[in-house]
Amino acid sequence: MDTFTGDDNGTHEFSGTLMDLVAALIDDLGTVRQWSCAAARLLGRPADEVCGRPATELFAGSADDALPDDGASALLRDGDGRGLAVRCRMLPLGGTAHRLLLAVPVDRAEASEGEAAALVRALLVRERIGVEVRDAGLRLMHGNFTAAGMLGLPTDGASAGVLEGPDAAAAAGLGAVLEAGTVPGDEARPEPDPSGPAPCHLFTVAAVRTTDRDGRSSGVTVLLTDAAAQWRATQRLRVRHRAAVTIGLSLDVHRTAQDVADVLVPDFADLVAIDLAESVLVGNEPSKVFGAGDLHLRRVAVRGTDGWPAGLLSPGEVFPTLPDRPTIRSLQEGRTVIADRALLDRAIGDGPTRRMLIPENGRSLAVAPLYARGLVLGVIGVWRTDRYEPFDEHDADLLTEIAAHAALSIDNARRYDREHRAAVTLQQSLLPAAATRTPALDAVGRYLPAAGGAEIGGDWFDVLPLPSLRVAMAVGDVRGHGLHAAATMGRLRTAVQTLGDLELAPDELLTRLDELVARLAAEASSTERDSVGATCLVALYDPVTRRCTFASAGHPPPVVVAPDGTARSVPVPPGPPLGVGGLPFETASVELAPDSWIALYTDGLLCGQDGDMDADVDRLAVRIAELHRSGSPLKEACDSLTAEQARRPASDDTALLLARIRPLRPDAVAEWEFPADPATVAEARAAASAKLTEWGLELLDFSVELIVSELVTNAVRYAGGPIGLRLIHDTLLYCEVSDPSNTQPRLRRAALGDEGGRGLFLVAQLSSRWGSRYGQSGKTIWAELETGPT
Structure with a gap:
């Protein structure tokens, strides 16, 4: 028998494989109203021959007033008058007295039943497909035991389904299929697994409703496939x-x-x-x-x-x-x-x-x-x-x-x-000591490498004690990251120290550094040439004049805090970054009272998010002023200023140099000015000797008198006046002689017959070190002497 499925409206369709189907619409009087093309082809009787005639004439051997019963076998009369054995269905059409006659040749119906039976047998023996046939009460009638095998349950031949009992079957949605005839899409459903601690097993469930001959729901057929592997x-x-x-x-x-x-x-x-x-x-x-x-x-x-x-x-x-x-x-x-x-x-x-x-x-x-x-x-x-x-x-x-x-x-x-x-080790090994103490100032520096996955950079700071108690300070920021940047930083710091020993002015020092960076860029490969460059800020503090001179190569301005706690940034003319070349550097000077603070830093310390550097510098100045007013030591102030950078993942490294100005003793400096006259030599010796006695440095009297005599004599003979003499006493004694000449003094060894040429040689022998520096006009020759145990 063919299997049908239907909905509540009474419409039906054959589910068998019906290749040749006779279909005729019969009205309430038993007259044929419609005749299908398949029927005309199969029986050789066109529609105009059949339509309008009694339906009983379609059948051979039937009574004039009777049609075959629903599901009965009959003979349909073909165009030659012979009979074709068919199996019939008479389906009422809802809302009318019309009926739909469906007939299929008996051999086709039997083949369809055989195909359906073969399909059912194939499904029932499949190892990975579970089949359950349930009645109208959702009770299990037939099924294979694949689902139990999937779960590892014993298969003893009992008809125990996976959806155990009507309640479980209804919970799985089969009740809706039974009542409404709806066919849900495949859905993965968990099923309890009593064999072990695993909480569930996954199946894909598909269900269709089956009906009896009268179109009533007779049960549900369920297909279950193992979805665990797919899951x-x-x-x-x-x-x-x-x-x-x-x-x-x-x-x-x-x-x-x-x-x-x-x-x-x-x-x-x-x-x-x-x-x-x-x-x-x-x-x-x-x-x-x-x-x-x-x-x-x-x-x-x-x-x-x-x-x-x-x-x-x-x-x-x-x-x-x-x-x-x-x-x-x-x-x-x-x-x-x-x-x-x-x-x-x-x-x-x-x-x-x-x-x-x-x-x-x-x-x-x-x-x-x-x-x-x-x-x-x-x-x-x-x-x-x-x-x-x-x-x-x-x-x-x-x-x-x-x-x-x-x-x-x-x-x-x-x-x-x-x-x-390696880069951090190299960077830190190239940096100076964190704390520097000189007679002119105390300085503390901090360096923080970049964090959060960024590479090490080339930021640095430096403090250079110079003759005559002067101090040079520098901070810089090399372009790029990694070992290359750290190595470039080391070369620049070495150059700063070398040029600092020459006692160059800050603008002149930056000019020489600019030339060095240009040479480094020329030596670099084409891929690294654009990454060779730096910004730099140089400061030179003279404790005698209390003036600090700054020069900048594209670097953020310094911050100065007065003794009363007021802070401001120094408007240093911003020169070009090092390596650009072709433009001059300019200086700016400020006078600093004792207990003033100077802050030199790199842009990593400016943590603003709005890109406004002026506002960032102002915020930094306010923060430094607060620390100054609170009386924080330099070390704690540095730690406080860099603490936030240490906590957050900074994208750039940071260098900070914080210095506090120290006062000199009130009588630490003595100065005189003399005309370019030979008699000046004796006056200069006498003035120096008297000052040494006042300071209690009589042991140095002979050496100082001889140094003053030689230097003043050279100034009178070769440079002209006015001639300046200055003595500076702190832990060391400095003797300085200034003249208006720019001629470079040179130390040479005089021959036995030479009448001159021994003055600078004597100065070098009597002092621990000596040198010269140039100002805006003229030069100064200085000599440094040890004062003994302090």
């Missing part, structure tokens, strides 16, 4: 996608390891631990020695669905030594290992190591090495504790893939960390 594949795809977009975003080894653990929980595993070689954590390559149970690992990151179990190895702890077994060798050779609880218990045994590495409810373990460039950087260990299914080969392939991705990311972070450490 697990979807989960693995989700984990793979998360790993691709999450792992490797950081250049920090610990952060990268934690990202790996976060990706795998909870979609892939219940517990995850990342262990890395101890050498990797300091930026070095791991050992290449194989075959030992001591992997030299340290736990770096963990993650669990419900936190990390107490007693298991935690982050920061050293991984214990394991027995030297083939499993360990497999990991060292870059292969992923899967093990169950029983195997691990036998391999490790019962003891502290087992309690440190194996969770109490651990069921299945997969371990993948972090293998990159032929080196095992560490391992990823994943546990399934509450899940029913163990790790399989598909899981191992996925874990191997994620481990390979993670290994490259960790190796990149390790190599970056090594370069970063």
Whole structure:
């Protein structure tokens, strides 16, 4: 018999394979009103021959007033008068007395029934498709036992379905199919799994309603397919996608390891631990020695669905030594290992190591090495504790893939960390001492490297004590990052020290630095040429005049705080950055009272977000003024100003130099001016001798008189007047003679017959050091003498 399905409106369709179907519309008087094309073709009787005539004439051997019963067999009369054996259906049409006659040849109907029976038999014996036939009460009538086999249940031949009982079947949505005839789309439904701790098993459920001959609902046929494999594949795809977009975003080894653990929980595993070689954590390559149970690992990151179990190895702890077994060798050779609880218990045994590495409810373990460039950087260990299914080969392939991705990311972070450490070490080794104390000022410097994945930069600061108690200070910011920037910074700082010893004015010093940077750029490769450059600010403080002179090469202005706590930035004319060339540098001078502060810094200290440097400098000045008024020592003030930079991930490094002006003794300086007259020499000697006696430096009287005599004599003879003499007494004694000449003094060794040429030689022998410097007009020759124990 053919199977029909229908809805509540009474419309029907054949579900068998009916290739030749006779269809005729019969009115309430039994007259044929419509005749299908298939009927005309099959019987050889066109519509104009049949329509309008009694329907009983269609059948051979039927009574004049009777039509075949619904579902009965009959003979349809063809055009030649012969009979064609058919199986008929008489279907009433809702709302009218008309009926629809459907007839199919008997051989076609039997073939359709055979195909349907074969389809049912095929479905019932399929191993991965569950079939359940239920009656109108949703009770199980027939079914195969594939679903039970999917769950691992015993199949004893009993008719026990997966959707157990009418209530469970109705809850699965079969009641709606039975009542409304709606056929839902495939839907994955969880089913209880009584065989183990796994909470559910997934099936895809599809249902259709069956009807009897009268079109009434007779039950539901349900098809169930195992969706667990598809669900697990979807989960693995989700984990793979998360790993691709999450792992490797950081250049920090610990952060990268934690990202790996976060990706795998909870979609892939219940517990995850990342262990890395101890050498990797300091930026070095791991050992290449194989075959030992001591992997030299340290736990770096963990993650669990419900936190990390107490007693298991935690982050920061050293991984214990394991027995030297083939499993360990497999990991060292870059292969992923899967093990169950029983195997691990036998391999490790019962003891502290087992309690440190194996969770109490651990069921299945997969371990993948972090293998990159032929080196095992560490391992990823994943546990399934509450899940029913163990790790399989598909899981191992996925874990191997994620481990390979993670290994490259960790190796990149390790190599970056090594370069970063090297650059920081180089940078800090090139910087001066953090604190400098001179008779003129106290200075404290701070350097903070960039953080948050940025590379080390080339910021620096410097304090240069000069003769006559003067002090030069500098801060600079080399363009670019990395070792190249640190090396360039070292070369510039060396140049600043060398030029500072020449006692050049700040603008002249920057001019020489500009020429040096231009040469460095010319020597650099074409790819690095654009990155060679720097900004710089130079300050020169003279404690005798109390004036500080600044010159800037594209650098932020200095901040000066007066003794009363008022702060302002010094408007230094902004020259071009070093390396640009072709433009002059200009200076600006301010007078500084004792206890004033000077702040020199790089732009990394300006943390404004609006891009307004003037506003950022004003905010910094206010902050420095607050620290000055609070009486903070320089060291604490530096720490406070850089604390925020240290806390937040700065994109640029920072250098800060904070100096406090110290007062000289009121009588520390003595000055005289003499005309260019030979008699001046004796007057100068006498004035100097009297001052030394006043200062209690009689032991230096002979040396100073001789130095003054030689220098003043040279000035009278070669330079003209006026001639200045100045003595400065602090921890050292400085003797200075100034004249209007710009001639460079030179030290030479006089021959035995020479009458002159021995003056500077005597000065060099009597002093600890000597030199000369040039002003806007003329020069000054100075000599430095030790005053003895202080």
